Amino acid sequence: VTTNADDDGTRVQDLLDVILKFAAGDLSARGTVTDDNTSLDAVMAGINILGEEIEANLAENERVKDSLRAVSLYTRSLIEASLDPLLTIGIDGAIMDVNAAASSATGVPRSALIGSNIAGYFTRPDDATAAYRTAFADGFVTNYPLVIVDRAGTTMDVLFNGSVYNNEQGEVAGVLAVARDISDRRRAERAEDLARRDGLTDLYNHRTFYSLLTEEMERAERFHRPVSVLMLDVDHFKQVNDEHGHLTGDHVLRALGALLTRQVRSFDRVCRYGGEEFTVIFPETGSHLAMSMAERIRHAVAVEPFDIGEAAHITVTVSIGIATYPEQVNTISELVKAADHAMYTSKLQGRNRATVYSPNFPEAIPDGFLT
């Protein structure tokens, strides 16, 4: 194939036109490849393929970008759809991202949350730090109880759950965490607990005493184990009220409740039965051991100086009765009645003593003896 200079000049101009169109953004431009099969034709064929590839790759990039945008929007909408605070945390504890619920819970705008340390938004910053560090160390953390506090000081009980996520290199990049709002549950638990306790002493109340004793007796029956009940009454408590006033009387009852709680084992249950009467449930405890514990309590009360203000103290004594199931009785009402009976026997025998129930006790309690 022969060509002349004019032909070559025209072909070079064709090539230049295609390249300039590419430069202007028209990647669909193509040059003509002639049948001459010259080197310029080969260059043009190559330019055409390059244009085709660049055009296709740019289109593919746009598709990928659109796809990433869609995935990003979808992920964002999922995160924002959560009513619980969601956040991602870096290994240094810095918050990397949050949803609207997190801003709402803390009262801090998203822009201010991002980059700040997570620990600062909880009532116990050390616990919050321990929670996310657990996630980094173990790969996850489950139901870690924390309390979020907002700018106004309002708190939100949450369970902190989180797990690590990795970057493209497979390295740990952060922790994705959700703080599940359990404020309603906590409020319900607190209300339930309040209903189970005596307002003055914070001990279990009369109703809860029977509920706990029923459970213990069922357990005792199932496992063939004993359970003992201690009934305690403050001696001459009316005199305390009369001489020092009811506020002092209430103070003594509170202090006595605290002393009883200190004297018993962790699994024993101390209750305020009513007035100046207290009960203690001793699970898996026979009458002999229960009597030893009763004696210890009686002595501890007798030597305790109860502060009544203005640097003054008083001492009180208690009368105690002990009864044990199934050694002595068969039912819950018999058990309580027997402990009560033994307690009044202690009163009859001079007070400031502990007595184990015996079926040989006289049935009748003298009238007017109760105070």
Next chain:
Amino acid sequence: MSDEVHVRVARLWLGDDGIVRIMHSPGVEVSLEDARATMDAYLQIRDGASRPLLVGTLGMKALDRGARALYASEEAARVATAVALIVDTSVSRVLGNFYLGLSKPHIPSRLFNDEAEALDWLKHFLS
């Protein structure tokens, strides 16, 4: 040798040596549709076997992106064992090199100037 089959851009036949020849017409510009027609024609003549292909690109002026992708695809690799491209012009050499470099065919593929050398190489891929 089988009967020749003709498509718009090429003629094909199965040689007695078990190698299929695909000889393009001078000056053709091969589109995806042409590539599909050529592949369909190959499937007719291959006699049920996966065969090596001798592809003549005499005077070919273009092989578009879709056509390159189809020839380089796994789909093509399932019905052929190797491809020897005879590049006898500057243009076809450019087209062939872009095909090997950018499309990355799934079966062994090489460029040759000489048909005899190409056939010798293809014989290694007879099943």
